[in-house]
Amino acid sequence: MAELMIISETGMFHSACRFTFTGGVEWRGFQPARSRNPVSPGMVERVDRTQHINHSIRISVNEAVLRRAMDAVTAEYSSKNYVLGVVDCVSFSADVARRCRLRVPRVNITPYGLIRVLK
Numbered sequence: 001m002a003e004l005m006i007i008s009e010t011g012m013f014h015s016a017c018r019f020t021f022t023g024g025v026e027w028r029g030f031q032p033a034r035s036r037n038p039v040s041p042g043m044v045e046r047v048d049r050t051q052h053i054n055h056s057i058r059i060s061v062n063e064a065v066l067r068r069a070m071d072a073v074t075a076e077y078s079s080k081n082y083v084l085g086v087v088d089c090v091s092f093s094a095d096v097a098r099r100c101r102l103r104v105p106r107v108n109i110t111p112y113g114l115i116r117v118l119k
Contacts, residue, residue: 001060001061001062001063002019002020002021002022002060002061002062002063002066002067003018003019003020003058003059003060003061003066004017004018004019004020004058004059004061004066004069004096004097004100005017005018005020005056005057005058005059006056006057006059006093006096006097006114006115006118007049007052007053007054007055007056007111007115008053008054008055008056008110008111008112008114008115009049009052009053009054009111010052010053010054011052011054013110013111014029014031014049014052014089014111015029015089015090015092015093015111015114016028016029016045016049016089016093017029017070017092017093017096018049018050019066019067019070021063021066021067022063025048026046026070027045027046027047027048027049028044028045028046028070028073028074028092028096029044029045029047029049029089029092029093030042030043030044030045030077030080030082030087030088030089030091030092031043031045031082031089032082033082037082038082038083038084039081039082039083039084040081040082041081041082042077042080042081042082042087043078043082044074044077044078044092054112055111055112055115056115057115057118057119059097059100059102059118061100065099065100065101066100068099069096069099069100070096072099073092073095073096073099076095077092077095085108086108088108089111090108090109090110090111090113090114091108093111093114094108094114097114097118102118104117104118105117
């Protein structure tokens with residue numbers, strides 16, 4: 001089994017995912033390509049967010065399912081525009097969770113709200 005960890009960050013509203021596989025750990029998140037711009041081209045980030053974690057949830061997921069979820073959502077979001085509250089870091093994390101067969105509402109919520117829903 002592999003593990004998906006979805007986080008919310010201290011100090012700002014941000015969500016990201018940590019993917020733990022047999023061979024190691026990978027991080028993914030989604031943010032605006034231009035810092036502090038609520039509507040702009042988006043970019044998939046791959047930065048370790050460990051030092052910023054405020055809240056998190058860890059979920060065991062079949063390794064193949066988790067790898068497919070990470071790859072599919074990364075590919076999908078690599079060409080999306082970032083629109084705060086519509087297509088943002090939370091929708092990225094929620095889409096990963098959905099691809100891991102978790103139930104997540106279609107409304108966009110806060111990073112901490114997503115964690116509460118998953119709990």
